[in-house]
Amino acid sequence: MLYVNVIEEPSEEDQKGKSDQEMKETNITDEAEKDKIATHVKAHAKKARKKQLIKHVTVVVILAAVITAAFTGYYMHQEQINAKKSAEAQKEEQLKETEVSKMTPETEAQKIARIKKKAQKHGYPKGVIELLDKNAETVDFVADYEQKKDNPVADTIGVDLSQGGIPELLQWDERWGYAPYGSSMVAVSGCGPTCMAMVAAGLNQDETITPAKVAAYGTQHGYVDANNDTYWKFMNEAGANWNLKSQSCLLNEEQLSKELSQGHPVICSMGPGDFTKEGHFIVMTGYENGNIKINDPFSIKNTNATWTYAQIKDQVKAMWVFTKK
Structure with a gap:
């Protein structure tokens, strides 16, 4: 018996279904x-x-x-330009002042007025400006304030004291006048410390005792009040720091003559009169033929003058006689 394998071909419908499936799978793949x-x-x-x-x-x-x-x-460049312009303007002002002074010699009053105007323009401390009204001798000190106020203070008074004597010192000396005293400065408020410096330096023959150093001691130890005036107890007590003994008293002319002749300087607190409108300290350093030698720390004129006891006795408020211990 003969068997014939008949292979049944897929129907057209089956082929179509398969094709659709394949296309669907292809579309899915494409989408992915x-x-x-x-x-x-x-x-x-x-x-x-x-x-x-x-x-x-x-x-x-x-x-x-x-x-x-x-x-x-x-802005930095502008600041540099402004600083340069300010320096140039200040220099120009100084040159102009120099030229004016060369062309027309100034009177003392004109110089004081010019310096005062400059001081006010540049904002100098009130106390410094007022020095001009109190004493024309301070004009150069005021004029140099801006340039020298920050200079180092002198270490000595620059006077040979080997022969004894009481040195003549000024509170507005540029070597120490700009130094602080209380909330002020020696030139303005330091008559007390300057007097003590004269006495201490002279009696100890020690030129290193300067007004600035004495002022610093006074400030540190509370001898200056809120108005930058020196307490009288400074004269009673502070001298001990420089090996001095102080005696507070009011001397008549005979007693004063005796103390001064023995080389004992006398610091005086003065009221209104020839030396001040309010209060001031001076040093009496000598007596001869009825004349008293006075060192006024604020005035060259007063220091160079001679004084009689009768002239000043009513202006004296207190006296302190100083000797070495």
Whole structure:
């Protein structure tokens, strides 16, 4: 018996179904690939945008830094220009003043007026400006204030004391006049310390005792009040720091003559009169033929004059006789 294998071919409907399935699978694959590509494109675009943003931020930061540096440099340059202009203006003003003084010699009153105007313009301390009204001799001290106020203070009074005697010192001497005393300065308020410096330096023959050092001692130990006036107890007590003994008393002419003849200087507190309108300290250093030698720490004129007891006795408020211990 003969067997014949008959292979049944798929029907047209089956083939169509298979084709549709394959096409469907192909479409699914294509969609997945598209999604994958789209995701990749999005990621790449996001990364590109991020890089672009960073680039933009970097540019902005750099521009900001450049602008800031430019403005800083500009303002620093302007400050330098302004400082230079100020220095040049000050120099020009000084040259102008010099030229004017050469062309037309100033009177004392004109010089004082010019210095006072300059001092007010430049904002000098009130006490410094007022020196001009109190004593014309201080005009150079006031004129030099701005230039010399920060100079180092002298270490000595610059006087040979080996032969004894009481030195003549001025509170507005530029070597120490700008030094502080209380909340003021020696030139303005330091008559007391300057008198003590004369006495201590003379009796000890020690030129290193300067008004500035004595003023510093007075400030440190509370011998100056809120108005920068020196307490009388400074004369009673402070001399001990320089090996001095002080005796407070009011002397008649005979007693005064005796103390001065023995080399005992006498510091006096003076009221209104020939030496002050309010209060002041002076030093009596000698007596001869009825004349008293006085060292006035504020006035060369008064120091060079001779005085009688009768002239000054009613102006004396207190006296302190000084001797070495």
